Amino acid sequence: GQNIDQPTEMTATEGAIVQINCTYQTSGFNGLFWYQQHAGEAPTFLSYNVLDGLEEKGRFSSFLSRSKGYSYLLLKELQMKDSASYLCAVTDSNYQLIWGAGTKLIIKP
Amino acid sequence: ETGVTQTPRHLVMGMTNKKSLKCEQHLGHNAMYWYKQSAKKPLELMFVYSLEERVENNSVPSRFSPECPNSSHLFLHLHTLQPEDSALYLCASSPSGTSGSDEQFFGPGTRLTVL
Numbered sequence: 034g035q036n037i038d039q040p041t042e043m044t045a046t047e048g049a050i051v052q053i054n055c056t057y058q059t060s061g062f063n064g065l066f067w068y069q070q071h072a073g074e075a076p077t078f079l080s081y082n083v084l085d086g087l088e089e090k091g092r093f094s095s096f097l098s099r100s101k102g103y104s105y106l107l108l109k110e111l112q113m114k115d116s117a118s119y120l121c122a123v124t125d126s127n128y129q130l131i132w133g134a135g136t137k138l139i140i141k142p
Numbered sequence: 143e144t145g146v147t148q149t150p151r152h153l154v155m156g157m158t159n160k161k162s163l164k165c166e167q168h169l170g171h172n173a174m175y176w177y178k179q180s181a182k183k184p185l186e187l188m189f190v191y192s193l194e195e196r197v198e199n200n201s202v203p204s205r206f207s208p209e210c211p212n213s214s215h216l217f218l219h220l221h222t223l224q225p226e227d228s229a230l231y232l233c234a235s236s237p238s239g240t241s242g243s244d245e246q247f248f249g250p251g252t253r254l255t256v257l
Binding site for chain 1: 146182183184185187190198232239240241242243244245246247248249250251
């Protein structure tokens with residue numbers, strides 16, 4: 034079967050750094066996405082990785098290792114507005130997105 | 143503004159009612175999706191349309207019936223639902239639906255409660 038695993042909840046302090054991990058087992062791989070979803074709102078796109086390595090975009094970075102079936106999202110200089118759920122999703126061989134259950138990130142002052 | 147709108151935002155219905163959810167995208171995309179989102183569960187893909195043709199139906203119960211009259215509009219018709227169908231129903235669109243790099247753009251969702 035296809036499976037995406039990520040921690041259910043994480044807590045971090047404002048101004049700090051947090052890494053949210055995602056491991057996946059899918060039938061084929063055509064890329065990995067990270068989305069952010071604030072409570073009561075729609076998911077919004079953060080990043081896309083298809084090749085191994087680190088993609089940096091401002092305070093957010095995303096890393097991919099295809100051989101390990103592993104990705105992480107790194108958030109730096111955390112702000113209170115970063116409190117949200119972070120969804121990991123993988124595009125499989127049929128170009129369908131397989132989603133993780135999301136990681137709820139709580140930022141404390 | 144994400145370019146994808148959904149109505150209604152909230153819906154309460156009895157198990158014998160018939161209702162419809164509406165989604166409209168203003169992005170010129172060719173693919174549209176219905177997802178079900180339940181608390182602490184992964185997004186569940188229900189239906190995919192590409193160029194108005196249904197390309198995916200993930201064993202969704204027949205009490206959910208999609209309709210895609212054109213590439214900008216998507217409906218989800220609901221009838222004789224069960225309380226376990228209560229969830230957030232999200233609509234999304236993407237440029238093609240056949241590319242691994244296609245970013246999906248989501249609407250705000252309809253919060254459905256079945257009594």
